[in-house]
Amino acid sequence: MPDRMPDRDAPGVQQRLAELIDDFGEADVRERQQMLLDFARRELPLPERLRADRDAAADRAEHRIDECMTPVFLWVEVNDGRVEIYADVSPEGPTARGFVALLIDAFTGATPAEVLAAPADLIQQLRLPEALGMNRMRGLHAIYHRVRRQVGELAR
Numbered sequence: 001m002p003d004r005m006p007d008r009d010a011p012g013v014q015q016r017l018a019e020l021i022d023d024f025g026e027a028d029v030r031e032r033q034q035m036l037l038d039f040a041r042r043e044l045p046l047p048e049r050l051r052a053d054r055d056a057a058a059d060r061a062e063h064r065i066d067e068c069m070t071p072v073f074l075w076v077e078v079n080d081g082r083v084e085i086y087a088d089v090s091p092e093g094p095t096a097r098g099f100v101a102l103l104i105d106a107f108t109g110a111t112p113a114e115v116l117a118a119p120a121d122l123i124q125q126l127r128l129p130e131a132l133g134m135n136r137m138r139g140l141h142a143i144y145h146r147v148r149r150q151v152g153e154l155a156r
Contacts, residue, residue, distance in 0.1 A: 013114040016106045017122065024126040032131040036098035044087050044101060050075050054088050067142035069135060070096045074143065076150035083110045083151055095132060099140050103147055112155035116148060 024032050046054070053063060054073050065072040070093025075086040085104045089097040107115050119125055123140055132140070 013106060013110045013118060017118055020102065020106065021122075021125045024128070027127075029131045032127060036102070036128075036131075037094050038098070039101040039105070040091070040094040040098035042101045042105075044089060044097070044104070046086055046088050050086055065096075065139065065142050065146060068093065068096050068139035070139070072096050072100065072139070072143060074100070074146055076147055076154065078112055078151065078154040081111055083107050083112060083115050085147060095136050096139055096143065099128075099143060103144065107147065107151075112151050115151045116155070118148070120148075 063073045073088040077084045087100045
């Protein structure tokens with residue numbers, strides 16, 4: 001499967017996030033859960049070059065999000081000034097998988113500055129705490145903070 005190319009004609013991160021925040025904000029608890037499940041059904045392409053990292057014992061620990069009950073492996077890259085996020089998330093963890101797919105949708109092709117300008121409280125603005133339990137929230141926070149931290153490190 002070829003690597004994804006950033007869609008430079010896509011709306012900016014702030015617009016994409018505003019739309020997501022509006023959509024999630026207008027939805028009731030069940031609808032928000034269903035929206036995450038809809039994101040979870042999306043394919044999360046993992047380039048062949050990263051599959052070896054996922055399978056190598058040393059690299060597994062580096063890319064795994066330990067706070068998630070479901071195995072979540074995450075790679076964040078900046079290529080030609082644009083953010084790329086790749087992930088391997090088990091379908092048995094639809095909440096984590098859906099949230100990762102949402103972040104990929106929002107941040108792919110963005111500049112590091114755009115990702116870092118995203119609200120630190122995005123999860124709260126999406127009203128996810130009202131729809132999910134504490135264990136799931138802990139995992140989602142870990143995923144979001146890992147993405148932002150790695151983008152910040154790569155942008156230096």
